[in-house]
Amino acid sequence: MTREERIALVNQALRVANMNETCIEIITNVGMGEPLVIQDLALRSGVTAACITRSCDALANKKLIQRTRDKADKRRVFISLTPQGKRLLEKMVEFG
Numbered sequence: 388m389t390r391e392e393r394i395a396l397v398n399q400a401l402r403v404a405n406m407n408e409t410c411i412e413i414i415t416n417v418g419m420g421e422p423l424v425i426q427d428l429a430l431r432s433g434v435t436a437a438c439i440t441r442s443c444d445a446l447a448n449k450k451l452i453q454r455t456r457d458k459a460d461k462r463r464v465f466i467s468l469t470p471q472g473k474r475l476l477e478k479m480v481e482f483g
Contacts, residue, residue, distance in 0.1 A: 409434055409442040411479075414451065414468065418476040422455065422465035451475060 451472035457463035
């Protein structure tokens with residue numbers, strides 16, 4: 388299978404899972420480092436915090452991310468990958 392065919396296969400699987408580009412960016416940004424807050428994800432993705440929040444809602448419903456409140460500042464919520472989200476990222480990297 389060529390690289391292009393693998394990419395097409397991953398893209399098709401993501402469309403079937405109803406994941407848009409913002410969801411994919413959240414998974415890759417969060418999965419490549421420390422947990423991030425909504426504002427950081429918005430800056431990295433070039434979209435609004437509201438857009439990130441909606442996408443995070445969808446990812447949380449699919450059990451791909453989890454939210455954790457900052458103990459020092461309860462207004463801040465960190466986004467991190469669940470084990471299922473980490474497996475998805477590994478597959479995306481493997482096939483991408």
